[in-house]
Amino acid sequence: MKLPLRRWRQWFSGLLSPRRADVPPLTLTQRRVYVLPTAAGLMYAFTLALMLIGSINYNLSLGYALTFLLAGLGIVAIVQSFRNLAGLQLRPARPTPGFAGAQVHFGVRLDSQRRRTGLKLSLAGGESVLCHVQTQELVHLALPVQHRGWQAMPRLTVASTWPLGLIKAWSHARFDERSLVYPAPVAAAPPWPGAGGEGRHLDMSEPDDFFGLRPHRSGDLRQHVAWKASARLDEHLLSKQFAAEQGELLWFRLDLAPGATLEEKLSVLTRWVLDAHAAQQRYALRLDGTALPPATGSEHLHACLQALALYGPPPDERR
Amino acid sequence: MGKRDLSPTPRRLFRKKNACLPPLTLVQGWWLFATALAALLPLIQHLPLWLSTAAVTGMAWRAWLSWRNGRLPPRWLLFLLVVAACVAVAYSYRGFFGRNPGIALLVIFLALKLLELRSVRDGITVVLLACFLLMAGFLFNQGIAAALYALAALVVAVAALIALQAGPPVRVHERLGQSASLLGQALPFMLVLFLLFPRVQGPLWGLPQDAYTAASGLSDTMAPGSISQVAQSDAIAFRVQFKGAAPPPHQQYWRVLTLTDYDGQVWRHHPTREHDALPYAPAGPSVDYEITLEPHNLRGLPVLEKAGLLPPESSFSADRLVLAATPVRSRMRYAMRSYPDYTPPPEENARILAAALSIPPEVNPRTRAQARQWRAQSSSDADILRAAAEFFQSQLLAYTLNPPLMEKDAVDAFLFEHKRGFCEHFASAFAFALRAAGVPARIIGGYQGGEINPVDGYFTVRQYDAHVWVEAWIDGWGWVRVDPTADSTPRRIEGGLRTAIGGGEAPLLARQDYAWLREFRYRMDAVTNAWNQAVLGFNPQRQREVLGRLGMSEPDWRKMSAWLAGLCGALILALVLNAMRERKKHDATRHAWQIFLRKLARQGIDAQPWMGPDTLARRAAAQLPQHAAAIRAITAAYVALRYGDELPPELRRRQTAALRDMIRRFRP
Known part of the structure; x- marks a missing residue:
């Protein structure tokens, strides 16, 4: 029963998420901020409907007034939730690499002209962090990683239900940012090769023991240039290292x-x-x-x- | 990255509900407690004792738990409490349906929900329940004070809602300020919706009997003698706005119902046929007025004699009453016109006349004997009427609000033994005597008199102005009003209840003394009346009137909806524009620098857009070598403030002041 709902949700969030990477700094413009009622918001609307029916049925003028005031509050909640996100500036900060099987941290810097409360930043498949922004804030979001290599920064979601929890405003950002994932170190290390003498x-x-290659620097001896390896790369010369x-x-x-x-x-x-x-x-x-x-x-x-x-x-x- | 790899929690057969929701903090708990308390307080007095006690106990329990940081009661206990409370409500109200058991259940749920506060979702439930109960309070009281109280309670409720959100902790008054600010922004929407939301006249479905608890001085039965004390209420029955002067007191008889059937003890209303049109074409001078009637749960609309107009959804009965289509259960307003001097042609239905003659045999033998004597001595019904009036005067009957009990042969007891009573005794005795003498007579119930409120000019009729009198049918004259109470104790009619009885016996506001109190009461009444007219009486009809006056021609729901959508859209736009406006901070540093640049410009040193402060300073120093030191100092201070590291506010303020000072002293 849950499956179609999730699929629908994925389709829906795919619809809303930007397809191309965003160029930092990304300002959350009006067109990028979405608002929808939360579960609490739907409950609120249902209560208001009941109150309206009650007011009509008992001809309660003040009941109407109360219902209308609360309805107005709902509209204000929409605007305020929207305002809490709109105009926020995001840019990726330097990510912190991590080991496979653990997590890497992607940094996000938030810049704002005004105070914002209760922003929830989350990475798709990763951690979410709550923060309040006065003018500038740096947030690190952990992302569990399984495999070594480059890990692209997944889609970032900024969401907020401030001030009343009735309306959720959110926006997505996809930055062309990646973090390095180191191989997972084995828990029990075998002895170093040096320890056994091997x-x-x-x-x-010997002084001419070939150790490896590195990019050529001016001043390297000509006979140390690895011509064959360089020919394969055709970008720059490589030097042998000893x-x-x-x-x-x-x-x-x-x-x-x-x-x-x-x-x-x-x-x-x-x-x-x-x-x-x-x-x-x-x-x-x-x-x-x-x-x-x-x-x-x-x-x-x-x-x-x-x-x-x-x-x-x-x-x-x-x- | 697959999401499947990231679910470390093993599946459980019974997933703990709300396990994933954030738990509530202590502060949030207190906010919710305050909200529930504010919502319950006005209802406490309207609940049965056991329920208010239980609710208060539940709240106290919760407060104690919060205070001592104790654990909340287990779920099974709460479940048992809910079941027990529901059974108690069903027993106490004989069922769950209706207004009062509904409120009782909500009160119970709210009190128990407080004991079950675990997550934010529970908190939101509490706030919504509280809002609903605040509205339920309006069923009992819609006064100005109740409205202000509900507004204050709402500020607390919304503050609790904000406190449930993840925000930085703030002080109580700041939290209330946030709430009040949001509600303030919601206020224009409320006004627009209140004015333009197309109103529907309720009820939508049949309401249970307990929906109305009308406190009226009138009822459609009357048993004089069976009660020994009249409840004298100074509650307002209706208000009248006369177009022109009020008619004299002897014409201020407001007819509401007729009492025709008499079984020896009780007079009852007997319904007659109803017409949609006036049965006669009235003539003569008219009195125009508009009545705002408090709900009295009767169909009869108070009108002065010889009503010449039918309000919408009302009819004219054969006994000349103006009847609303249904009992009046909400405050209503209607325009009316009466012709006090008009005498309708004397024709009457034989059945009505017969009904106005029937009396049970063998009750009140002494009165019957007296009536037979009048019949024997008189030649016409008119003579009998005169004889009866003279007889009543000769008996020296006294008007009192505390008559003795007269249970058997009540008319005889009143006329010949105790000789003390109030209008019901007088009217009952007079009508009985006339019927016994063969003259058709009926009792009319309604109000007599009233007073002008000098503050707002409304003519106010209160429940203690309730009165009954008699109409007798005289051939050739038609129905003639006779007020035996007035004939016997005329001061009751000319001077009102206040003068008819001594000071101590009358209700406080009906007394002659306490002028300041009456003055105060007049003012309060005027304010209340304005509130009632403008706010509480805003029904579909009134809405159309007001909108028409505001310039909307023929307002209907389509036009209202269109206007509503337009105005709400405009309000939202204004709100969004205001919200999105980035407040430009006043930048003292930049302001000071601008002054400096102007001073340089006067010396012919213009700051070009491509020049940084340093370049500018070099040029200025070269051109004004005698001020080079000052220019360099100013520039350095400016650069430090503007491009340097973030400073603590106090230090920044001091350095800005120093910069300003340097620039002021810079006079090239």
Whole structure:
């Protein structure tokens, strides 16, 4: 019984939602704000109908007056609910990446000329947050994510039933914004490759040990240019990188991570990277075609995690 | 991203209702409590004692729970309470149908709902129930004070509705202010709807008997002697607006009903045939007036003698009454014209005359004997009438509102033993005596007298002006009005009830003393009358009149709806435009800067649109080197205020003031 209703709802919200991405900053103009009575609003209307019938039946002049005053209040509620949204300015803020299986946070900045109360912001399939805006407000909305890679920002809904809860005003926005989803780290990490001595063989690397590729910078030695790889890309030159000068450092490679599938391996690597970062160890990461030279710090961590997130073919038919 | 992945809650066989709805806070609970209290208060006195006690107990219980932060009673207990209360209502009112049991049930639901407040949805139910009960209160009282009270209660109810919404917490008076502001915006809609919503004359269906509790000095039966005290009410029976001067007191007899059937104890109204047209064409001088009649649950419309006009939906009965189509159960207004001096041609239906002669045998033997004596001594009915009047005067009958009980042979007891009574005794005795002597007679019930309210000029007739008198049929003359009360104690008629009886016996407002009190009462009456005429009496007919006066030709529901839609649309547009107008904040910083720019312009330094403050300052400083320091300081202060970090308001105010000061002192 519930199914057709949901389908209808989906059709209806599809009808109202914008098809193209909105260009920030997005101002909620009159045409974008919709109003409909809530369940409470319908109950209110029903009560008013009963009161009107009562007034007619008993010829109650003051009953008419009360009914009409409440009817006027209903109209005022429509206008006020509409006003609470109309003119609000939205723009996406920098999203906060997260791990698959957990959540990412999409930021939304709200700008307003006037005070707005009880705005409920929600992402399709995600969290909703209530906020009041004086002039400017920054809201972060969590979205549960399952798969690593890019997660597009789903449709954003701003809704409000202020002031009386009888009328719901809402508006949709779709921003061309995406957040990175890191692979889910495995819970129980196998020992680092370095710990068993296996990974450390790279440690005593020859100075010309090939480590990976990176974009060419002026000043790179000509013999380090990876001509073949660059030819495939035809955008800019790539330089070979060599692991040389590091002392105590960890080298993480795909083939060193245990696991049956690529995803499992990536999960293990993610865990290693996180643990290495937590232990403030120098570490490097090499995936096929990408190499991050040994370093420490959060920037390095995020670079590694990003490489892991975007490595290889998407694990699922991601959009 | 599929939505299916995101339902962590396992399915339950019995999903807890309202589990997903936000619970109520303590503050919201108090708002709802105040709303329910405000809605219940005016009804308490109209409920049976057990119910008002139960409602107050429920409220007190709830207040105590809120106070002590206690748990709400379990659902099964509330369910039992609802069942018990419904049974009690059914027993107390003998059923659920009708106005009063309906109100009783709503009161119970409201009181119990307060004990079951768990979610916002419950809260909204409480507010809606409260609104309904506020309207139910109008069934009992539609006075100005009741209207103001309901408005105040509504402000609280709407405040509770706002408090149910997720908003930042505010103080009580701010919350009330929000509510009053919303209601203020709704007020124009109310006025437009009140004026233009096409009115329908109720009731829509047959109303239960308890719908009317008319307090009237009149009823269609009369049993003189069986009551020893007349309830003297100073409630208003009807108001009259004479076009011209009021007729003299001896013509102020307002006929409402006839009492023809007499069984020895009780006089009863006997319905007669009704016509849609006047049975005669009246002539002579006329009195025009308009009556606003309070509901009296009778069909008879008060009219002065020789009514010459039929109001809409009324008819003329064979005994010369003007009858409304149905008993008057809401305040009604009608125009009337009477011909006080006109004598209709003396013809009368034989059945009516026969009915006006019938008396039961063997009651009141002494009066019968007296009547036989008049018959024997007189040659005509007119002589008998005269003899009877003389006899009544000779008996030295006294007018009192507290006569002794006279249960058997009441007429004999009144005329020969106690000799004290009020109009019912006089009229009953006189009519009986005439009938016993063979003269057709009937009793007329209605009102006599009234007084002009000096404040608004309305002629006011109150329930204590209720009166009965006699009409006798004299061949050649027709029906003749005889007022035995007036003939015996003339002051009752000429001076009203106040003078006919001593001070202590009359109702407070009928007394001669307490002039200030009467003055105050006159003013109150005038205000109440204006309220009644303009607001409470606004029925379909009145609506058409008012709209016609406002310039709408032949108002009907189509025109009203069109106007209603147009005006409401205009109001909504105004509301939206006002709401969408962004209030431009007065920007003191920018204002000060403008003054500075004007001062520079007077020195020939024009600020071009492409110039930022710094560029402008450099140029100005170059041109006015002696003021370079001031220009730089002003510009720096302006830039800091305008483009710098957000400052705390106090600091910002101080820096703006400093900027203004610098600019004032800048005189190039």
